[in-house]
Amino acid sequence: MERYLIIGNGVAAAGCIEGIRSTDKTGHITVVSRENYPVYCRPLISYYLEGKTELDRMMYRGKDFYREMSCDVIYGKSVVKLDEKEHRAHLSDGSVIEYTKACLATGSVPFLPPMQGIEKVKEKFSFMTIDDMLSVEKAVGPESKVLIIGAGLIGLKCAEGIAGRAGKITVCDLAGRILSSILDDESAEIVKKHIENQGIEFLLGDTAERFDAEKAYMKSGKTVDFDVLITAVGVRADTVLLRDTAAKTVRGVLVDSHMKTDAQDIYAAGDCTESYDVSSGQNKVMALLPSAYMEGKCAGVNMAGKEQTLDGEIPMNSIGFFGLHIMTAGTYCTENDGGSVITVRYENGLRKFFLKDGYLSGYIFVGEVERAGIFTSLIRKREPLSEVDFELLKKNSDYSGFSSENRRKIFGGVV
Amino acid sequence: MKRVYVNEEWCLGCHLCEYNCAFANSGEVNMVKALKGKKISPRISVCDKDNIHFAVSCRHCEDAICVKSCIAGALHYENSVVVIDKTKCVGCLTCVLVCPYGAVTESDSGVATKCELCTTNFRGTPACVEGCPNKAIVFEER
Numbered sequence: 001m002e003r004y005l006i007i008g009n010g011v012a013a014a015g016c017i018e019g020i021r022s023t024d025k026t027g028h029i030t031v032v033s034r035e036n037y038p039v040y041c042r043p044l045i046s047y048y049l050e051g052k053t054e055l056d057r058m059m060y061r062g063k064d065f066y067r068e069m070s071c072d073v074i075y076g077k078s079v080v081k082l083d084e085k086e087h088r089a090h091l092s093d094g095s096v097i098e099y100t101k102a103c104l105a106t107g108s109v110p111f112l113p114p115m116q117g118i119e120k121v122k123e124k125f126s127f128m129t130i131d132d133m134l135s136v137e138k139a140v141g142p143e144s145k146v147l148i149i150g151a152g153l154i155g156l157k158c159a160e161g162i163a164g165r166a167g168k169i170t171v172c173d174l175a176g177r178i179l180s181s182i183l184d185d186e187s188a189e190i191v192k193k194h195i196e197n198q199g200i201e202f203l204l205g206d207t208a209e210r211f212d213a214e215k216a217y218m219k220s221g222k223t224v225d226f227d228v229l230i231t232a233v234g235v236r237a238d239t240v241l242l243r244d245t246a247a248k249t250v251r252g253v254l255v256d257s258h259m260k261t262d263a264q265d266i267y268a269a270g271d272c273t274e275s276y277d278v279s280s281g282q283n284k285v286m287a288l289l290p291s292a293y294m295e296g297k298c299a300g301v302n303m304a305g306k307e308q309t310l311d312g313e314i315p316m317n318s319i320g321f322f323g324l325h326i327m328t329a330g331t332y333c334t335e336n337d338g339g340s341v342i343t344v345r346y347e348n349g350l351r352k353f354f355l356k357d358g359y360l361s362g363y364i365f366v367g368e369v370e371r372a373g374i375f376t377s378l379i380r381k382r383e384p385l386s387e388v389d390f391e392l393l394k395k396n397s398d399y400s401g402f403s404s405e406n407r408r409k410i411f412g413g414v415v
Numbered sequence: 416m417k418r419v420y421v422n423e424e425w426c427l428g429c430h431l432c433e434y435n436c437a438f439a440n441s442g443e444v445n446m447v448k449a450l451k452g453k454k455i456s457p458r459i460s461v462c463d464k465d466n467i468h469f470a471v472s473c474r475h476c477e478d479a480i481c482v483k484s485c486i487a488g489a490l491h492y493e494n495s496v497v498v499i500d501k502t503k504c505v506g507c508l509t510c511v512l513v514c515p516y517g518a519v520t521e522s523d524s525g526v527a528t529k530c531e532l533c534t535t536n537f538r539g540t541p542a543c544v545e546g547c548p549n550k551a552i553v554f555e556e557r
Contacts, residue, residue: 015483043486047505053487055501057533060488290513297483318512325521327512342478369508371517392464397519399471400464404423410516411421412556 002027004303005097006106007241008080009033010295011289012270014060016103017069018310019300027304029071030097032089034078037130037315038065043289045133049161084245084263101303104242104253104268107295108235108287116210124229129159132396139228140166147171147216147226149208150177152159153319155232159200160321170224172203172216182317182328187364190349206211213280237272239402240341250274252285257309259299268301269295279314279330279361279379286315312380318369327372330354330362330379344394353394371397416495416554419459419468419532419541424550426461428468432543432552435458436472439533439542456522458530459543459552469553470543470552473497473530481510481519481529489527498531 004020006013009031011069020029039060048054066073074091081090082102089097110126118124123139136158140146144166148155151173159169173180177188192202205226208216216224220237237252247264248254252274259267270292274283291313300308316329332354339356345350349367353360353375360378374397378388394403399410419446434450436457443449448537482490483499489503490510504526505524510519513529533541533555544554 041487043507044505052505053503058487289479289486290509293483316512318507318509321505326506329510329512369511370520371514372512373510373514374517375520376512377515396462396464398460398462399469400462400467404467407423409476410468411423411471 002100002304003098004029005102006031006105007082007089007098007102008107008272009035009037009039009073010105010107010270011039011290012107012299013041013103013235014065015293015296015298016105016300016303017066017071017258017271017296018106019302021069022297023301023304023306029069031071031073032077032079033073033075033093033130035129036075037251038063038073041114041155041289042128044269044379045127045130046157046161048133049137049158049165051164055130055145076257079241082245082266084266087265088298094368098329099265101267103259103296103299103303104239104266104272105270106272106294107290108243108271108285109128109238110231111234111236112231113233115208116228118211120213121211121229123227124231127154127230127232128235136162136228137165137231139396142188143167144228145170145226146228146230147208147224149173150232150234151175151202151204152181152232152234153317153337154235155230156195156321157234157319158230159195162180163198163200163322166228167199169199169265170201170203170226172206172208172218172224174205174207176201176205179326182315182319183326183364183366184332184352187326187350187352187366190298190366191321191324191326194255195321200323235271235287237274237287239272239297240265240345242268250283254283255295257311258302258307259295260302260308267299268300275313276311277331278312279384280311284315286313288316301402314376314380316376318372324349324367325365325369327365327369327376328363329372329376330360331362334363342394351394355385358386360385360390374398416475417532417554418475418554419472419544420555420557421532422551422553423467423469425549426470427549427551428463429548430461430545431548432459432470433461435542435546436530438449439534439538441537454523456520456528458518458520458528471516471518472543473514474516475532480512480513480515482511484513491530493534496532496534498535499527499529501510501526 247261247263253268271287301308333356352364354362437455441449506525
């Protein structure tokens with residue numbers, strides 16, 4: 001009988017469990033969970049602070065999930081060493097688990113560059129986990145002055161989450177624009193203005209160089225007084241366990257289309273991996289919840305001995321701030337990369353389409369996001385634009401831009 | 416499994432399915448009270464292109480990308496029908512980002528909404544199908 005070990009208990013782990021059980025109903029599954037919670041929806045921690053969800057509603061699966069899946073979960077412990085040859089995992093409490101197949105689903109860990117004096121700051125938090133969320137909830141009150149380092153997805157969702165709780169929020173980022181990983185200058189400016197209108201202040205192209213207990217000295221010479229510091233500079237794939245194995249790691253663990261690493265009987269899924277981005281033809285750490293689930297499930301199915309491949313992954317995001325929705329997907333090929341950009345501007349936002357070699361390579365939508373999935377699908381499936389009426393599609397963003405034959409297949413058949 | 420299928424050759428473009436859908440999901444017993452003077456948010460939408468009309472609603476995919484992508488664990492299957500647990504949905508619209516058919520929309524309350532084949536509104540059979548005057552929308556096994 002197989003003995004499956006899943007290291008990590010996030011959405012990739014849930015996918016892995018469901019993948020294994022879709023094929024193998026009896027093999028033994030052990031999940032090692034660093035955190036003391038059943039699998040939960042990590043991106044919802046900002047929605048909790050905003051008052052849009054509660055702890056029990058944040059759980060990813062029903063309360064009987066592990067029992068229904070016949071899984072053992074070890075909470076509050078971590079794997080500290082993997083012995084690839086012996087197929088043994090050593091846990092933080094000294095115990096040892098023997099496995100036949102393992103899946104690394106450790107996700108990512110916050111990355112913090114060295115900053116002088118940061119040890120003097122008492123109230124400082126990352127914003128990655130339920131425990132972070134509960135700490136921030138406790139620390140932030142109506143009088144709080146909060147400094148958030150990092151105007152990326154995590155930093156800005158945190159800002160939105162605490163906007164109704166904190167007295168003052170300042171967000172700084174070394175980059176010259178907000179959400180620099182998913183937006184271009186023009187779209188970032190629209191979103192920035194919208195967030196500023198909510199009373200949040202930005203210091204862009206600037207970062208904290210050193211700290212006193214409640215004061216940040218910025219690179220620009222400015223100072224920021226704060227009583228709560230949130231660090232959201234970036235994350236790094238948590239791959240340390242594979243260091244002494246045959247698995248190859250660049251920014252994340254390299255896996256094949258079956259989510260198998262180069263280490264014997266070790267698979268990997270979720271934010272700790274690199275995946276092939278079909279929109280750019282390059283490997284990337286996707287760090288996206290949908291990818292985590294799909295990779296986990298694919299890993300699980302293969303671990304259980306059935307073959308399944310994963311393809312068609314692309315970077316994509318749907319994120320909103322104070323009612324303004326943003327959707328982005330793919331790669332932004334501009335004229336500099338031999339592509340072309342079509343921009344449609346609206347009163348409350350824009351749609352930018354990035355085209356290259358007869359394909360849609362990416363898009364940025366701000367405000368106008370209806371039916372964006374039709375475009376996401378064109379990118380993911382690498383549909384040649386010659387197959388659609390792109391002018392019409394751009395205008396209506398519906399299936400009138402597709403051929404009648406295509407529509408008959410989709411809306412008259414089983415998909 | 417029985418699904419809603421459309422035949423664009425038969426669709427008149429009358430948009431009645433949209434009204435029937437909005438009524439069926441309004442919780443009201445009177446159609447006038449449910450719809451008159453209100454902006455409707457149906458879960459089926461008729462696209463028009465010259466003389467061609469066709470209705471689009473959720474395909475209830477067998478391995479639905481919206482279910483796999485839901486960041487709140489709100490989208491799930493109930494007897495092969497893709498449904499949304501509205502108490503869990505936070506309105507991030509990742510489902511709108513990934514649905515290849517454009518069949519998920521944002522509701523007035525900010526959460527996502529989509530066709531649930533009238534299984535969750537105590538109607539039993541899809542209202543869009545029942546009310547289609549030209550039988551361009553059917554509910555059947557294929």
